[in-house]
Amino acid sequence: MTVLIAGCGDLGTEVGLRFTQLGYPVVGLRRNASVLPAFISGQSVDLSAGKPVVPYDTEFVVVATSAGRATEEAYRAAYLDGLRNLLDALDDTSAAPRRILLVSSTAVYDVNDGSWVDEQTPANPKPGTDSIVLEAERMLHSRRPTATVLRLAGIYGPGRERLITQVRGGATLSAESRHTNRIHRDDAAAAIVHILLRPEQPAPLYLGVDDAPVPGNEVLTFLAAELGLPEPILGKSDLPEPTRESRRGGDKLLSNQLLRQTGFSFSYPTYREGYRALLAGAGIRHP
Numbered sequence: 001m002t003v004l005i006a007g008c009g010d011l012g013t014e015v016g017l018r019f020t021q022l023g024y025p026v027v028g029l030r031r032n033a034s035v036l037p038a039f040i041s042g043q044s045v046d047l048s049a050g051k052p053v054v055p056y057d058t059e060f061v062v063v064a065t066s067a068g069r070a071t072e073e074a075y076r077a078a079y080l081d082g083l084r085n086l087l088d089a090l091d092d093t094s095a096a097p098r099r100i101l102l103v104s105s106t107a108v109y110d111v112n113d114g115s116w117v118d119e120q121t122p123a124n125p126k127p128g129t130d131s132i133v134l135e136a137e138r139m140l141h142s143r144r145p146t147a148t149v150l151r152l153a154g155i156y157g158p159g160r161e162r163l164i165t166q167v168r169g170g171a172t173l174s175a176e177s178r179h180t181n182r183i184h185r186d187d188a189a190a191a192i193v194h195i196l197l198r199p200e201q202p203a204p205l206y207l208g209v210d211d212a213p214v215p216g217n218e219v220l221t222f223l224a225a226e227l228g229l230p231e232p233i234l235g236k237s238d239l240p241e242p243t244r245e246s247r248r249g250g251d252k253l254l255s256n257q258l259l260r261q262t263g264f265s266f267s268y269p270t271y272r273e274g275y276r277a278l279l280a281g282a283g284i285r286h287p
Contacts, residue, residue: 007065047082157185172235212270
């Protein structure tokens with residue numbers, strides 16, 4: 001009953017460690033498997049260039065590959081070539097995994113009007129990297145119709161502290177603060193384990209996002225207060241409006257109701273709990 005994690009980076013490793021704590025043997029695939037924790041059996045492989053060795057008793061497969069660069073070439077290598085080689089390897093072996101889950105991105109929704117988005121909302125990615133991510137989802141479902149896709153919003157957590165760094169550096173508020181959506185790394189990993197281990201057949205698609213889609217300015221103001229810094233002031237952007245509006249992420253409110261309905265419970269239901277835990281872990285006391 002092995003768990004195979006293709007793309008055992010930060011998120012994949014956290015997923016793997018959670019499975020090992022439940023008693024599952026875990027095999028992690030990454031270019032340099034020597035950096036993996038001892039609890040995870042590593043296999044060094046470049047999935048974009050070749051097929052991995054799949055354990056015969058693989059029961060769960062998590063595909064959490066990521067592109068090293070934000071180029072179409074890098075995305076095709078990671079999301080399409082890597083997934084194709086993994087699926088080919090599964091076809092070549094006697095392994096018959098019970099469930100397969102692909103980690104995807106909510107960037108496949110190019111929504112900019114602040115409206116609600118859920119699993120029933122049609123994906124409409126911009127041409128380029130976001131379209132490649134959707135192409136990978138479709139490849140998976142065409143070859144493994146019962147597989148599950150988990151579209152994650154912006155992941156933050158240990159080692160993902162960009163906003164904290166920006167606020168410390170004097171980030172300013174935006175005149176047209178878009179809504180932002182996020183999920184703590186630990187909750188993303190817990191959701192993957194939860195979906196795979198449910199007795200009921202998972203849905204084909206879930207959105208992985210916390211309870212609080214909020215204007216980005218609200219998060220910056222909160223972090224400044226937690227850090228004991230002055231409230232950020234309104235800044236000026238020299239970017240023309242179409243450029244600002246087209247930035248990755250758009251302006252949308254992502255719903256987690258379907259994930260919630262599976263019985264999943266968030267450790268960090270909003271950015272407040274999540275960032276407070278991050279700041280506490282860094283030894284920073286909020287006022």
